[in-house]
Amino acid sequence: MIMYLLYAVPGLLLGLYAQAKVKSAFNKYSKVRTRRGLTGAQAARAILDANGLYDVAVERVKGFLSDHYDPRSRVLRLSPGVYDNPSIASVGVAAHESGHALQHAKGYWPLQLRTTIVPTVQVGSWLGPIIFIIGLIINWISLAEVGLIFFGLTVVFAIVTLPVEIDASRRAKAVLVSQGIVSPEERKGVNAVLDAAALTYVAAAIQAIMIFLYYASLLSRRN
Ligand SMILES: [Zn+2]
Numbered sequence: 735m736i737m738y739l740l741y742a743v744p745g746l747l748l749g750l751y752a753q754a755k756v757k758s759a760f761n762k763y764s765k766v767r768t769r770r771g772l773t774g775a776q777a778a779r780a781i782l783d784a785n786g787l788y789d790v791a792v793e794r795v796k797g798f799l800s801d802h803y804d805p806r807s808r809v810l811r812l813s814p815g816v817y818d819n820p821s822i823a824s825v826g827v828a829a830h831e832s833g834h835a836l837q838h839a840k841g842y843w844p845l846q847l848r849t850t851i852v853p854t855v856q857v858g859s860w861l862g863p864i865i866f867i868i869g870l871i872i873n874w875i876s877l878a879e880v881g882l883i884f885f886g887l888t889v890v891f892a893i894v895t896l897p898v899e900i901d902a903s904r905r906a907k908a909v910l911v912s913q914g915i916v917s918p919e920e921r922k923g924v925n926a927v928l929d930a931a932a933l934t935y936v937a938a939a940i941q942a943i944m945i946f947l948y949y950a951s952l953l954s955r956r957n
Pocket of ligand 1: 830831834898899902
């Protein structure tokens with residue numbers, strides 16, 4: 735138990751810190767209107783159209799920061815706080831999600847890899863640990879190893895997510911200024927929101943790696 739905490743707590747703390755940072759940056763810059771005055775939805779539309787992605791729809795979705803790009807249906811879904819709001823935070827998030835649509839259109843391979851492994855990861859993230867623990871309990875090491883490999887896909891997913899997310903934010907920052915959606919002086923707020931969001935993905939990757947290492951250490955002690 736103490737060993738588990740030793741592995742799990744650092745990533746968990748970083749995750750909580752990053753989430754608090756996202757929330758505070760988003761709340762702060764949600765109240766700051768851009769000079770241009772485009773809402774998140776308008777900003778996304780402008781970025782998509784400027785890149786010829788007229789057929790990617792922009793829709794409103796319920797929730798707080800539930801914004802995402804769905805590569806399967808080619809739809810960009812923005813939360814109400816982003817969709818309707820002409821703030822620095824809103825256009826930052828909208829541009830980030832548009833960045834994923836641009837990645838998709840340009841065949842950016844880390845995004846393709848991530849999309850491909852999603853179904854397997856969804857199963858492996860819960861089935862892997864179960865198989866692993868059963869393997870340990872009945873002392874069938876090969877079965878535990880299969881469970882570990884299944885769970886390992888979660889680690890691969892979390893690591894592949896890093897370049898995908900950082901690249902989407904890089905595209906967002908560039909396109910917001912080049913299309914005049916935010917002025918160079920307004921970039922600071924966009925950076926604060928998007929960099930905090932990037933940190934949550936770093937924390938998630940560290941968490942996945944550390945849990946994997948913990949499982950691996952249990953297994954190596956059995957061998
Ligand atoms: Zn993203």
